[in-house]
Amino acid sequence: MDNIAGKKPALLWAVHISVVALVLLWVVPTFGLLVSSFRTGDQIVSSGWWQALTTQETQQAAVRIAGTEAEKDGAFVIEGNLFPAKGVEISHWGTSSREPEAFAPGETAPLNDGMTLTVQADGAFVLTSPVTTKDMRLPRVFSTASSPPEFTTRNYTNVISSPLAGQSIGQAFINTLTVSIPATIIPILVAAFAAYALAWMEFPGRALLVAFVVGLLVVPLQLALIPLLQFHNWIGIGKGYLGIWMAHTGFGLPLAIYLLRNYMVGLPRDIIENAKVDGATDFQIFVKIILPLSFPALASFAIFQFLWTWNDLLVALVFLGTGNDQQVLTGNLVNLMGSRGGDWEILSASAFVSIAVPLVVFFSMQRFLVRGLLAGSVK
Template sequence: MESIAGRKSALVWAVHISVLALVLLWVVPTFGLLVSSFRTGDQIASSGWWSALSTQEQSLSPIRVEGDEVQKDGAYVIEGTLFPRGASTVSAWGTSSRAIDAYVPGDTAELGDGQSLTLDDKGNYVLTSPTSLEGTRLPRIFATASQPPEFTLNNYQTVLFGQTTGTSIGRAFLNTATVSIPATIIPILIAAFAAYALAWMNFPGRALLVAAVVGLLVVPLQLALIPLLQFHNWIGIGKGYLGIWMAHTGFGLPLAIYLLRNYMVGLPRDIIENARVDGATEFQIFTRIILPLSFPALASFAIFQFLWTWNDLLVALVFLGTGDSQLVLTAALVNLLGSRGGDWEILAASAFVSIAVPLFVFFAMQKYLVRGLLAGSVK
């Protein structure tokens, strides 16, 4: 008895640890992506996302002294600050990339020609020169400063509403929605009818049809891409939204019919017969009894299909054009990787925009996802 109980608890622990590992494996990068998408490019380049909440000491990119010169005590003076928004503390600074920590705050650097530059720990600088600085190249300051945590929405501003070609994915977001939503609804409409017929209506060849649907489940999609595109061109649809809706519908139907049929077969026969005795036609039975009772399975398939079409790249590349009006999110991300591969803040924000909708769908509908997966297996 004791050994059985002991083994069971070991198994429970194994399960718990595996679940924890899976959760960490998924949550850590996603959270990192989320945090990174709110940071500036400089911050991403100099420290990891896990230090985003702490004050950091980092070497800033060189800042050129600027400002209007004023005459003071016979010298020309420019005053200004490195940190217009304040709150940073300078720990060391220099005037050349070869010696970026030559001075401590408060020191005065001699720049030659009688010019001198003073920087205090708040980042305020004073440049003094015996001659006018008008028209000369002003010195640069290489500062090492501790900066407080800072988060910005600028990245999202840029990727969603920015006007720069190649960085804005707002349009692509809408395009993806234009693809996914009809590509989810159309197959469900068709599959629900088909599933009811295959589950509850008697007609010759029903078993063969079910077998054919199961057979279609294992046909790889890549096999059909090119012939299907040729067919679309031949009937005159070409590349476009209608074509990709039809393609997604076709690729999604076998699973949809199979899943829904299995669920509907499991509904109690008595209920359907009772409805028949009550005088309901097949269509009334379908709409008033079967559909409401099949809601978990419908929702579960809708989630599957929506996530799959939202994240799809392959089918979109084949069946949609590459213009701005037809570029989907995944394709836009691929383009970004090419054109803005170094701008991690842009990439992080774009990636998060693209996974935000699937995440929301998943969390909002997760109970149906599980229920639908178990459909037919547990009575």
């Protein structure tokens, strides 16, 4: 009774739950990264992205009293606001890091040299001193305050076109596109011709070549980095775009040929034989019949190759370089994490910019992915 036609497998619900869990594990962090990329650095540090739409009460960064001194009733007074543009509401404040919540809003704190400081709930303060404060080091104010949700596009402006060296990823973005697009197109062009020859053209040693291509799939690329770089330097294409295009082409060809050859073998033989009977050459058959029918396989490999070259760091460091005018996005993000590890808003915006293009490529071509991967697996 367990194998009755139409009866759902016992583990169907487990499969569905697993798929939903995998989707959530991928989507939720991506959405959180997107939300964080539009938040300010203070809010990222003080609360999680899921609290982005709620008012948060957090410990604010210490603010040193500053302002224009004025003489009133024989005393020297400085007035101002700790948070002129944030609209925060202070619940407690203090002048020492050991007692950051010593006073309530509106209370007056006695300071050294007869000075007093009063801080209101909206951040307005009044510092009063019996003597001038021009040559004095004014106190810092520590506060606990509730701040409303705040979103900004300044993070993206900074990471794309900031004039600060090491912070902008605009040039790195262009460099990555310059590497990824040719490094995706060239292997497809070469592999498509090779796959057609291995699938439909009769010549001695064809089976041996197929076995050789399959064997190359398991060869780690790290083994070829140094010899290949030495060869590139010997022929004069090392440390440049041409060198990295050729490197990515060589590393991507085994998978491309294997994938496309499996797909082309499964195409109807009658179509090709009829074309040959009508007098079509192999090149005409390849261009007018094989390529249009092989688009799912071409698209599936394009996804893999583009994602690999876009996210690559090792090959780019070896064959391109580490200069600001040569650096790719992955290398730029590594530098940001090292030099600006506390600027989470910069890191989150940079990270989302780096994954935006792969997301667009994947979702625009993902319908071809399964069709291309499963081609040739069943008859």
